[in-house]
Amino acid sequence: MAARMVAALVCMVVMLRLSEAAVYKVGDSAGWTTIANVDYKQWASTKTFHIGDTVLFEYNPQFHNVMRVTHTMYKNCNSSKPISTFTTGNDTITLTNHGHHFFFCGVPGHCLAGQKLDIHVLHPASSTPLTEQPSSSPPPSTTTIPSAGVPGPSPSLATSLPSVVAAGVAAVVALLVSLAFADFAS
Numbered sequence: 001m002a003a004r005m006v007a008a009l010v011c012m013v014v015m016l017r018l019s020e021a022a023v024y025k026v027g028d029s030a031g032w033t034t035i036a037n038v039d040y041k042q043w044a045s046t047k048t049f050h051i052g053d054t055v056l057f058e059y060n061p062q063f064h065n066v067m068r069v070t071h072t073m074y075k076n077c078n079s080s081k082p083i084s085t086f087t088t089g090n091d092t093i094t095l096t097n098h099g100h101h102f103f104f105c106g107v108p109g110h111c112l113a114g115q116k117l118d119i120h121v122l123h124p125a126s127s128t129p130l131t132e133q134p135s136s137s138p139p140p141s142t143t144t145i146p147s148a149g150v151p152g153p154s155p156s157l158a159t160s161l162p163s164v165v166a167a168g169v170a171a172v173v174a175l176l177v178s179l180a181f182a183d184f185a186s
């Protein structure tokens with residue numbers, strides 16, 4: 001009986017986690033910069049990123065920008081062919097797929113100075129089948145990344161996330177119903 005209770009509670013906690021999308025400000029109060037000596041690797045390691053979460057890059061657009069790049073470009077600080085570039089100084093990027101998301105500042109010298117960020121988005125908790133994508137090369141599709149300054153989830157997220165949540169809610173309801181019946185029978 002107690003075990004069933006615990007199972008139901010754990011299930012609900014998982015659902016709550018799935019349904020809330022967090023917004024993370026990169027570098028916290030320091031923002032996206034080279035002057036504060038922010039260790040962005042350390043910053044990212046303290047967070048747990050999920051699909052649907054948003055990262056906010058806040059910076060002075062006169063001095064910095066944000067480029068989304070491949071793993072190879074990230075390693076080499078190669079800004080010649082970014083997947084996408086953001087320049088508003090207040091850029092929100094919604095993480096719509098799992099795996100690694102690589103960013104750096106494209107201003108010469110800034111990536112080498114440490115203004116680079118590797119965000120690892122965890123696999124969804126459920127076993128929902130997803131098309132596997134190589135983590136090092138996200139598709140250069142513009143539909144998965146909202147353009148700079150436009151908040152809100154992309155169409156692909158809007159259709160996939162609710163179904164995951166609905167499946168989970170159904171599981172919780174089933175559990176609670178079985179719980180109620182178990183009580184009734186005993």
Ligand SMILES: [Cu+2]
Nearest residue numbers: 064105107110
């Ligand atoms: Cu910069």
